[in-house]
Amino acid sequence: MRVDSHQHFWQPARGDYGWMPKDDPVLSRPYFPADLAPFLKQAGVGRTVLVxxxxxxxxxxxMLGIADATPAVAAVVGWIDFEDGSHIRHLERLKKHPKFAGxxxxIQDIPDVDWMLRPDVQWAYEALLDLDLTFDALGFSRHLANFLAVFKRYPKLRVVVDHCMKPQIRDHGxxxxxxxxxxxGMRRIAGETGAFCKLSGIVTEANPGWTVDDLRPYAEVVLDAFGPERVMxxxxxxxxxxxxxxxDWHVAAETLCAGLSPAxxxxxxGGTAARFYRLEG
Structure with a gap:
Protein backbone atom coordinates (compact mmCIF):
# COMPACT_ATOMS: atom_id res chain seq x y z
CA MET A 1 0.00 0.00 0.00
CA ARG A 2 1.22 3.49 -0.84
CA VAL A 3 1.94 5.87 2.03
CA ASP A 4 1.99 9.66 2.04
CA SER A 5 4.58 10.29 4.73
CA HIS A 6 3.75 13.97 5.25
CA GLN A 7 0.43 15.78 5.09
CA HIS A 8 -1.53 18.26 7.20
CA PHE A 9 -5.07 19.03 8.29
CA TRP A 10 -5.91 22.27 10.06
CA GLN A 11 -8.64 24.59 11.22
CA PRO A 12 -7.38 28.22 11.32
CA ALA A 13 -10.20 29.17 13.71
CA ARG A 14 -8.35 27.23 16.38
CA GLY A 15 -6.00 30.21 16.55
CA ASP A 16 -2.57 28.60 17.03
CA TYR A 17 -1.16 28.65 13.48
CA GLY A 18 0.98 31.72 13.94
CA TRP A 19 2.91 31.24 10.69
CA MET A 20 -0.21 31.22 8.54
CA PRO A 21 -1.02 34.38 6.49
CA LYS A 22 -4.44 35.66 7.50
CA ASP A 23 -5.85 36.14 4.01
CA ASP A 24 -3.97 33.62 1.90
CA PRO A 25 -6.52 32.01 -0.47
CA VAL A 26 -4.71 28.66 -0.35
CA LEU A 27 -3.51 28.35 3.22
CA SER A 28 -5.88 30.27 5.48
CA ARG A 29 -8.86 27.95 5.17
CA PRO A 30 -9.78 24.68 6.89
CA TYR A 31 -8.51 21.37 5.51
CA PHE A 32 -10.15 18.15 6.64
CA PRO A 33 -9.95 14.46 5.69
CA ALA A 34 -12.83 14.75 3.25
CA ASP A 35 -10.85 17.37 1.30
CA LEU A 36 -7.87 15.03 0.87
CA ALA A 37 -9.70 11.75 0.30
CA PRO A 38 -10.31 12.15 -3.48
CA PHE A 39 -6.63 12.89 -4.10
CA LEU A 40 -5.52 9.88 -2.07
CA LYS A 41 -7.83 7.67 -4.07
CA GLN A 42 -6.59 9.06 -7.37
CA ALA A 43 -2.95 8.51 -6.37
CA GLY A 44 -3.58 5.06 -4.90
CA VAL A 45 -2.42 6.19 -1.45
CA GLY A 46 -3.96 4.16 1.35
CA ARG A 47 -2.28 5.55 4.45
CA THR A 48 -0.86 8.89 5.55
CA VAL A 49 1.28 10.42 8.28
CA LEU A 50 -0.40 13.53 9.70
CA VAL A 51 2.17 16.12 10.78
CA MET A 63 -4.78 15.66 15.23
CA LEU A 64 -5.01 12.49 17.28
CA GLY A 65 -8.76 13.00 17.41
CA ILE A 66 -8.80 13.23 13.61
CA ALA A 67 -6.66 10.09 13.42
CA ASP A 68 -9.08 8.22 15.68
CA ALA A 69 -11.90 9.01 13.26
CA THR A 70 -9.92 8.56 10.02
CA PRO A 71 -8.64 5.08 9.14
CA ALA A 72 -6.35 6.46 6.42
CA VAL A 73 -4.33 8.41 9.00
CA ALA A 74 -1.88 5.79 10.21
CA ALA A 75 0.38 7.98 12.36
CA VAL A 76 0.59 11.45 13.88
CA VAL A 77 3.73 13.55 14.34
CA GLY A 78 2.98 16.12 17.01
CA TRP A 79 4.72 18.81 19.04
CA ILE A 80 6.00 19.41 22.55
CA ASP A 81 7.89 22.38 23.98
CA PHE A 82 11.58 21.49 23.94
CA GLU A 83 12.24 24.49 26.19
CA ASP A 84 10.01 23.13 28.96
CA GLY A 85 11.29 19.98 30.63
CA SER A 86 7.93 19.38 32.26
CA HIS A 87 6.61 18.51 28.80
CA ILE A 88 8.05 15.06 29.25
CA ARG A 89 4.70 14.29 30.86
CA HIS A 90 3.02 15.02 27.53
CA LEU A 91 5.40 12.71 25.68
CA GLU A 92 4.76 9.93 28.17
CA ARG A 93 1.01 10.44 27.91
CA LEU A 94 0.89 10.77 24.12
CA LYS A 95 3.12 7.71 23.70
CA LYS A 96 0.19 5.61 24.90
CA HIS A 97 -1.88 6.55 21.85
CA PRO A 98 -1.43 3.87 19.16
CA LYS A 99 -1.11 6.41 16.35
CA PHE A 100 1.29 8.82 18.06
CA ALA A 101 4.68 8.45 16.35
CA GLY A 102 6.83 11.34 17.53
CA ILE A 107 12.97 24.85 13.94
CA GLN A 108 12.65 26.62 10.58
CA ASP A 109 10.71 29.40 12.35
CA ILE A 110 13.17 29.86 15.26
CA PRO A 111 15.51 32.86 14.67
CA ASP A 112 18.43 31.31 16.59
CA VAL A 113 20.09 28.87 14.17
CA ASP A 114 21.87 27.26 17.15
CA TRP A 115 18.67 26.68 19.13
CA MET A 116 18.78 22.92 18.64
CA LEU A 117 22.21 22.78 20.33
CA ARG A 118 21.16 24.64 23.48
CA PRO A 119 21.73 22.68 26.71
CA ASP A 120 18.19 23.31 27.92
CA VAL A 121 16.60 21.42 25.01
CA GLN A 122 18.76 18.30 25.12
CA TRP A 123 16.38 16.55 27.53
CA ALA A 124 13.85 16.29 24.70
CA TYR A 125 16.12 14.31 22.38
CA GLU A 126 16.98 12.02 25.28
CA ALA A 127 13.30 11.55 26.09
CA LEU A 128 12.52 10.67 22.47
CA LEU A 129 15.27 8.06 22.65
CA ASP A 130 14.05 6.64 25.93
CA LEU A 131 10.44 6.46 24.69
CA ASP A 132 11.44 5.18 21.23
CA LEU A 133 9.67 8.04 19.42
CA THR A 134 10.55 9.72 16.13
CA PHE A 135 12.03 13.15 15.41
CA ASP A 136 11.09 15.06 12.24
CA ALA A 137 13.84 17.57 11.42
CA LEU A 138 12.39 20.75 9.91
CA GLY A 139 14.78 23.44 8.75
CA PHE A 140 16.70 25.05 5.91
CA SER A 141 20.17 24.58 4.44
CA ARG A 142 21.58 26.88 7.12
CA HIS A 143 20.59 24.27 9.72
CA LEU A 144 22.38 21.33 8.09
CA ALA A 145 25.60 21.50 10.12
CA ASN A 146 23.76 21.75 13.42
CA PHE A 147 21.38 18.93 12.54
CA LEU A 148 24.40 16.81 11.67
CA ALA A 149 25.82 17.55 15.12
CA VAL A 150 22.55 16.57 16.82
CA PHE A 151 22.15 13.38 14.82
CA LYS A 152 25.72 12.33 15.62
CA ARG A 153 25.23 13.16 19.29
CA TYR A 154 22.18 10.89 19.41
CA PRO A 155 23.00 8.16 16.87
CA LYS A 156 20.11 5.90 17.93
CA LEU A 157 17.49 8.65 17.58
CA ARG A 158 14.92 7.77 14.90
CA VAL A 159 15.33 10.82 12.63
CA VAL A 160 13.82 11.87 9.32
CA VAL A 161 14.77 15.06 7.46
CA ASP A 162 11.63 16.89 6.33
CA HIS A 163 11.30 18.35 2.84
CA CYS A 164 14.90 17.58 1.84
CA MET A 165 15.85 20.43 4.22
CA LYS A 166 14.16 22.94 1.91
CA PRO A 167 16.80 23.87 -0.68
CA GLN A 168 15.97 27.26 -2.17
CA ILE A 169 15.37 26.08 -5.73
CA ARG A 170 13.65 29.32 -6.74
CA ASP A 171 16.72 31.52 -6.19
CA HIS A 172 18.23 31.27 -9.64
CA GLY A 173 20.85 33.91 -8.86
CA GLY A 185 25.40 19.01 3.93
CA MET A 186 22.83 16.43 2.91
CA ARG A 187 25.48 13.94 1.83
CA ARG A 188 27.24 14.30 5.16
CA ILE A 189 24.01 13.62 7.05
CA ALA A 190 23.30 10.61 4.84
CA GLY A 191 26.83 9.24 5.12
CA GLU A 192 27.61 9.95 8.77
CA THR A 193 24.23 9.23 10.40
CA GLY A 194 21.31 6.86 10.08
CA ALA A 195 18.83 9.62 9.28
CA PHE A 196 16.05 9.12 6.75
CA CYS A 197 14.79 11.80 4.33
CA LYS A 198 11.39 12.82 3.01
CA LEU A 199 11.15 13.48 -0.70
CA SER A 200 8.64 16.22 -0.05
CA GLY A 201 8.19 19.97 0.07
CA ILE A 202 10.55 20.84 -2.76
CA VAL A 203 7.88 22.13 -5.13
CA THR A 204 7.09 24.96 -2.72
CA GLU A 205 10.77 25.95 -2.78
CA ALA A 206 10.66 26.21 -6.59
CA ASN A 207 9.29 29.01 -8.73
CA PRO A 208 5.68 29.07 -9.94
CA GLY A 209 5.55 27.11 -13.16
CA TRP A 210 8.28 24.72 -11.96
CA THR A 211 9.19 21.72 -14.09
CA VAL A 212 10.42 18.27 -13.18
CA ASP A 213 13.83 19.26 -14.51
CA ASP A 214 13.97 22.11 -11.96
CA LEU A 215 13.56 19.54 -9.18
CA ARG A 216 15.68 16.77 -10.63
CA PRO A 217 19.16 17.83 -9.37
CA TYR A 218 17.87 17.95 -5.80
CA ALA A 219 15.95 14.68 -6.00
CA GLU A 220 18.99 12.97 -7.50
CA VAL A 221 21.17 14.03 -4.57
CA VAL A 222 18.65 12.73 -2.04
CA LEU A 223 18.10 9.42 -3.83
CA ASP A 224 21.81 8.86 -4.35
CA ALA A 225 22.90 9.88 -0.86
CA PHE A 226 20.22 8.22 1.25
CA GLY A 227 19.15 5.41 -1.05
CA PRO A 228 15.53 4.27 -1.50
CA GLU A 229 15.63 2.36 1.77
CA ARG A 230 15.95 5.68 3.63
CA VAL A 231 13.80 7.92 1.38
CA MET A 232 10.03 8.30 1.72
CA ASP A 248 0.93 17.39 -9.86
CA TRP A 249 3.58 16.66 -7.25
CA HIS A 250 2.73 12.96 -7.05
CA VAL A 251 3.21 12.54 -10.82
CA ALA A 252 6.41 14.62 -10.72
CA ALA A 253 7.83 12.44 -7.95
CA GLU A 254 6.95 9.30 -9.89
CA THR A 255 8.77 10.77 -12.90
CA LEU A 256 11.82 11.57 -10.78
CA CYS A 257 11.89 7.98 -9.55
CA ALA A 258 11.04 6.35 -12.90
CA GLY A 259 14.58 5.06 -13.47
CA LEU A 260 14.63 3.06 -10.25
CA SER A 261 13.71 -0.58 -9.88
CA PRO A 262 10.14 -1.55 -8.94
CA ALA A 263 11.37 -2.56 -5.47
CA GLY A 270 5.31 3.29 0.91
CA GLY A 271 7.70 0.78 2.37
CA THR A 272 10.25 3.16 3.85
CA ALA A 273 7.62 5.27 5.62
CA ALA A 274 5.85 2.16 6.92
CA ARG A 275 9.13 0.86 8.35
CA PHE A 276 10.31 4.17 9.82
CA TYR A 277 6.99 5.07 11.45
CA ARG A 278 6.19 1.40 12.22
CA LEU A 279 2.83 1.56 10.59
CA GLU A 280 0.61 -1.40 11.28
CA GLY A 281 -1.00 -3.51 8.56
Whole structure:
Protein backbone atom coordinates (compact mmCIF):
# COMPACT_ATOMS: atom_id res chain seq x y z
CA MET A 1 0.00 0.00 0.00
CA ARG A 2 1.22 3.49 -0.84
CA VAL A 3 1.94 5.87 2.03
CA ASP A 4 1.99 9.66 2.04
CA SER A 5 4.58 10.29 4.73
CA HIS A 6 3.75 13.97 5.25
CA GLN A 7 0.43 15.78 5.09
CA HIS A 8 -1.53 18.26 7.20
CA PHE A 9 -5.07 19.03 8.29
CA TRP A 10 -5.91 22.27 10.06
CA GLN A 11 -8.64 24.59 11.22
CA PRO A 12 -7.38 28.22 11.32
CA ALA A 13 -10.20 29.17 13.71
CA ARG A 14 -8.35 27.23 16.38
CA GLY A 15 -6.00 30.21 16.55
CA ASP A 16 -2.57 28.60 17.03
CA TYR A 17 -1.16 28.65 13.48
CA GLY A 18 0.98 31.72 13.94
CA TRP A 19 2.91 31.24 10.69
CA MET A 20 -0.21 31.22 8.54
CA PRO A 21 -1.02 34.38 6.49
CA LYS A 22 -4.44 35.66 7.50
CA ASP A 23 -5.85 36.14 4.01
CA ASP A 24 -3.97 33.62 1.90
CA PRO A 25 -6.52 32.01 -0.47
CA VAL A 26 -4.71 28.66 -0.35
CA LEU A 27 -3.51 28.35 3.22
CA SER A 28 -5.88 30.27 5.48
CA ARG A 29 -8.86 27.95 5.17
CA PRO A 30 -9.78 24.68 6.89
CA TYR A 31 -8.51 21.37 5.51
CA PHE A 32 -10.15 18.15 6.64
CA PRO A 33 -9.95 14.46 5.69
CA ALA A 34 -12.83 14.75 3.25
CA ASP A 35 -10.85 17.37 1.30
CA LEU A 36 -7.87 15.03 0.87
CA ALA A 37 -9.70 11.75 0.30
CA PRO A 38 -10.31 12.15 -3.48
CA PHE A 39 -6.63 12.89 -4.10
CA LEU A 40 -5.52 9.88 -2.07
CA LYS A 41 -7.83 7.67 -4.07
CA GLN A 42 -6.59 9.06 -7.37
CA ALA A 43 -2.95 8.51 -6.37
CA GLY A 44 -3.58 5.06 -4.90
CA VAL A 45 -2.42 6.19 -1.45
CA GLY A 46 -3.96 4.16 1.35
CA ARG A 47 -2.28 5.55 4.45
CA THR A 48 -0.86 8.89 5.55
CA VAL A 49 1.28 10.42 8.28
CA LEU A 50 -0.40 13.53 9.70
CA VAL A 51 2.17 16.12 10.78
CA UNK A 52 1.85 19.06 13.15
CA UNK A 53 1.39 22.59 11.84
CA UNK A 54 1.05 24.50 15.14
CA UNK A 55 3.46 24.72 18.09
CA UNK A 56 0.97 23.52 20.70
CA UNK A 57 0.20 20.27 22.46
CA UNK A 58 -3.47 21.10 21.92
CA UNK A 59 -3.02 20.79 18.15
CA UNK A 60 -1.39 17.40 18.65
CA UNK A 61 -4.45 16.24 20.57
CA UNK A 62 -6.67 17.71 17.83
CA MET A 63 -4.78 15.66 15.23
CA LEU A 64 -5.01 12.49 17.28
CA GLY A 65 -8.76 13.00 17.41
CA ILE A 66 -8.80 13.23 13.61
CA ALA A 67 -6.66 10.09 13.42
CA ASP A 68 -9.08 8.22 15.68
CA ALA A 69 -11.90 9.01 13.26
CA THR A 70 -9.92 8.56 10.02
CA PRO A 71 -8.64 5.08 9.14
CA ALA A 72 -6.35 6.46 6.42
CA VAL A 73 -4.33 8.41 9.00
CA ALA A 74 -1.88 5.79 10.21
CA ALA A 75 0.38 7.98 12.36
CA VAL A 76 0.59 11.45 13.88
CA VAL A 77 3.73 13.55 14.34
CA GLY A 78 2.98 16.12 17.01
CA TRP A 79 4.72 18.81 19.04
CA ILE A 80 6.00 19.41 22.55
CA ASP A 81 7.89 22.38 23.98
CA PHE A 82 11.58 21.49 23.94
CA GLU A 83 12.24 24.49 26.19
CA ASP A 84 10.01 23.13 28.96
CA GLY A 85 11.29 19.98 30.63
CA SER A 86 7.93 19.38 32.26
CA HIS A 87 6.61 18.51 28.80
CA ILE A 88 8.05 15.06 29.25
CA ARG A 89 4.70 14.29 30.86
CA HIS A 90 3.02 15.02 27.53
CA LEU A 91 5.40 12.71 25.68
CA GLU A 92 4.76 9.93 28.17
CA ARG A 93 1.01 10.44 27.91
CA LEU A 94 0.89 10.77 24.12
CA LYS A 95 3.12 7.71 23.70
CA LYS A 96 0.19 5.61 24.90
CA HIS A 97 -1.88 6.55 21.85
CA PRO A 98 -1.43 3.87 19.16
CA LYS A 99 -1.11 6.41 16.35
CA PHE A 100 1.29 8.82 18.06
CA ALA A 101 4.68 8.45 16.35
CA GLY A 102 6.83 11.34 17.53
CA UNK A 103 7.34 15.09 17.37
CA UNK A 104 8.53 17.94 15.20
CA UNK A 105 9.77 21.21 16.68
CA UNK A 106 9.26 24.06 14.20
CA ILE A 107 12.97 24.85 13.94
CA GLN A 108 12.65 26.62 10.58
CA ASP A 109 10.71 29.40 12.35
CA ILE A 110 13.17 29.86 15.26
CA PRO A 111 15.51 32.86 14.67
CA ASP A 112 18.43 31.31 16.59
CA VAL A 113 20.09 28.87 14.17
CA ASP A 114 21.87 27.26 17.15
CA TRP A 115 18.67 26.68 19.13
CA MET A 116 18.78 22.92 18.64
CA LEU A 117 22.21 22.78 20.33
CA ARG A 118 21.16 24.64 23.48
CA PRO A 119 21.73 22.68 26.71
CA ASP A 120 18.19 23.31 27.92
CA VAL A 121 16.60 21.42 25.01
CA GLN A 122 18.76 18.30 25.12
CA TRP A 123 16.38 16.55 27.53
CA ALA A 124 13.85 16.29 24.70
CA TYR A 125 16.12 14.31 22.38
CA GLU A 126 16.98 12.02 25.28
CA ALA A 127 13.30 11.55 26.09
CA LEU A 128 12.52 10.67 22.47
CA LEU A 129 15.27 8.06 22.65
CA ASP A 130 14.05 6.64 25.93
CA LEU A 131 10.44 6.46 24.69
CA ASP A 132 11.44 5.18 21.23
CA LEU A 133 9.67 8.04 19.42
CA THR A 134 10.55 9.72 16.13
CA PHE A 135 12.03 13.15 15.41
CA ASP A 136 11.09 15.06 12.24
CA ALA A 137 13.84 17.57 11.42
CA LEU A 138 12.39 20.75 9.91
CA GLY A 139 14.78 23.44 8.75
CA PHE A 140 16.70 25.05 5.91
CA SER A 141 20.17 24.58 4.44
CA ARG A 142 21.58 26.88 7.12
CA HIS A 143 20.59 24.27 9.72
CA LEU A 144 22.38 21.33 8.09
CA ALA A 145 25.60 21.50 10.12
CA ASN A 146 23.76 21.75 13.42
CA PHE A 147 21.38 18.93 12.54
CA LEU A 148 24.40 16.81 11.67
CA ALA A 149 25.82 17.55 15.12
CA VAL A 150 22.55 16.57 16.82
CA PHE A 151 22.15 13.38 14.82
CA LYS A 152 25.72 12.33 15.62
CA ARG A 153 25.23 13.16 19.29
CA TYR A 154 22.18 10.89 19.41
CA PRO A 155 23.00 8.16 16.87
CA LYS A 156 20.11 5.90 17.93
CA LEU A 157 17.49 8.65 17.58
CA ARG A 158 14.92 7.77 14.90
CA VAL A 159 15.33 10.82 12.63
CA VAL A 160 13.82 11.87 9.32
CA VAL A 161 14.77 15.06 7.46
CA ASP A 162 11.63 16.89 6.33
CA HIS A 163 11.30 18.35 2.84
CA CYS A 164 14.90 17.58 1.84
CA MET A 165 15.85 20.43 4.22
CA LYS A 166 14.16 22.94 1.91
CA PRO A 167 16.80 23.87 -0.68
CA GLN A 168 15.97 27.26 -2.17
CA ILE A 169 15.37 26.08 -5.73
CA ARG A 170 13.65 29.32 -6.74
CA ASP A 171 16.72 31.52 -6.19
CA HIS A 172 18.23 31.27 -9.64
CA GLY A 173 20.85 33.91 -8.86
CA UNK A 174 22.45 31.71 -6.21
CA UNK A 175 21.08 28.33 -7.24
CA UNK A 176 24.45 26.82 -8.14
CA UNK A 177 26.05 27.84 -4.84
CA UNK A 178 22.96 26.75 -2.91
CA UNK A 179 22.90 23.36 -4.62
CA UNK A 180 26.58 22.77 -3.88
CA UNK A 181 26.43 23.68 -0.18
CA UNK A 182 23.08 21.96 0.36
CA UNK A 183 24.31 18.84 -1.43
CA UNK A 184 27.43 18.66 0.73
CA GLY A 185 25.40 19.01 3.93
CA MET A 186 22.83 16.43 2.91
CA ARG A 187 25.48 13.94 1.83
CA ARG A 188 27.24 14.30 5.16
CA ILE A 189 24.01 13.62 7.05
CA ALA A 190 23.30 10.61 4.84
CA GLY A 191 26.83 9.24 5.12
CA GLU A 192 27.61 9.95 8.77
CA THR A 193 24.23 9.23 10.40
CA GLY A 194 21.31 6.86 10.08
CA ALA A 195 18.83 9.62 9.28
CA PHE A 196 16.05 9.12 6.75
CA CYS A 197 14.79 11.80 4.33
CA LYS A 198 11.39 12.82 3.01
CA LEU A 199 11.15 13.48 -0.70
CA SER A 200 8.64 16.22 -0.05
CA GLY A 201 8.19 19.97 0.07
CA ILE A 202 10.55 20.84 -2.76
CA VAL A 203 7.88 22.13 -5.13
CA THR A 204 7.09 24.96 -2.72
CA GLU A 205 10.77 25.95 -2.78
CA ALA A 206 10.66 26.21 -6.59
CA ASN A 207 9.29 29.01 -8.73
CA PRO A 208 5.68 29.07 -9.94
CA GLY A 209 5.55 27.11 -13.16
CA TRP A 210 8.28 24.72 -11.96
CA THR A 211 9.19 21.72 -14.09
CA VAL A 212 10.42 18.27 -13.18
CA ASP A 213 13.83 19.26 -14.51
CA ASP A 214 13.97 22.11 -11.96
CA LEU A 215 13.56 19.54 -9.18
CA ARG A 216 15.68 16.77 -10.63
CA PRO A 217 19.16 17.83 -9.37
CA TYR A 218 17.87 17.95 -5.80
CA ALA A 219 15.95 14.68 -6.00
CA GLU A 220 18.99 12.97 -7.50
CA VAL A 221 21.17 14.03 -4.57
CA VAL A 222 18.65 12.73 -2.04
CA LEU A 223 18.10 9.42 -3.83
CA ASP A 224 21.81 8.86 -4.35
CA ALA A 225 22.90 9.88 -0.86
CA PHE A 226 20.22 8.22 1.25
CA GLY A 227 19.15 5.41 -1.05
CA PRO A 228 15.53 4.27 -1.50
CA GLU A 229 15.63 2.36 1.77
CA ARG A 230 15.95 5.68 3.63
CA VAL A 231 13.80 7.92 1.38
CA MET A 232 10.03 8.30 1.72
CA UNK A 233 7.67 10.29 -0.48
CA UNK A 234 5.40 12.91 1.11
CA UNK A 235 2.92 15.34 -0.38
CA UNK A 236 3.19 18.21 2.13
CA UNK A 237 -0.45 18.83 1.20
CA UNK A 238 -2.03 21.37 1.47
CA UNK A 239 1.10 23.56 1.66
CA UNK A 240 2.07 22.06 -1.68
CA UNK A 241 -1.04 23.66 -3.18
CA UNK A 242 0.95 26.89 -3.32
CA UNK A 243 2.66 25.40 -6.39
CA UNK A 244 0.18 22.82 -7.66
CA UNK A 245 -2.35 20.20 -6.75
CA UNK A 246 -1.72 16.87 -5.03
CA UNK A 247 -1.54 14.96 -8.29
CA ASP A 248 0.93 17.39 -9.86
CA TRP A 249 3.58 16.66 -7.25
CA HIS A 250 2.73 12.96 -7.05
CA VAL A 251 3.21 12.54 -10.82
CA ALA A 252 6.41 14.62 -10.72
CA ALA A 253 7.83 12.44 -7.95
CA GLU A 254 6.95 9.30 -9.89
CA THR A 255 8.77 10.77 -12.90
CA LEU A 256 11.82 11.57 -10.78
CA CYS A 257 11.89 7.98 -9.55
CA ALA A 258 11.04 6.35 -12.90
CA GLY A 259 14.58 5.06 -13.47
CA LEU A 260 14.63 3.06 -10.25
CA SER A 261 13.71 -0.58 -9.88
CA PRO A 262 10.14 -1.55 -8.94
CA ALA A 263 11.37 -2.56 -5.47
CA UNK A 264 13.03 0.81 -4.94
CA UNK A 265 9.93 2.70 -6.04
CA UNK A 266 7.82 0.55 -3.73
CA UNK A 267 10.10 1.54 -0.85
CA UNK A 268 9.99 5.26 -1.62
CA UNK A 269 6.23 5.40 -2.09
CA GLY A 270 5.31 3.29 0.91
CA GLY A 271 7.70 0.78 2.37
CA THR A 272 10.25 3.16 3.85
CA ALA A 273 7.62 5.27 5.62
CA ALA A 274 5.85 2.16 6.92
CA ARG A 275 9.13 0.86 8.35
CA PHE A 276 10.31 4.17 9.82
CA TYR A 277 6.99 5.07 11.45
CA ARG A 278 6.19 1.40 12.22
CA LEU A 279 2.83 1.56 10.59
CA GLU A 280 0.61 -1.40 11.28
CA GLY A 281 -1.00 -3.51 8.56
Missing amino acids: QAAPTVEETEY VRPM TAREELASWSE WGSDWPVSRLRGEYG DRTAIF
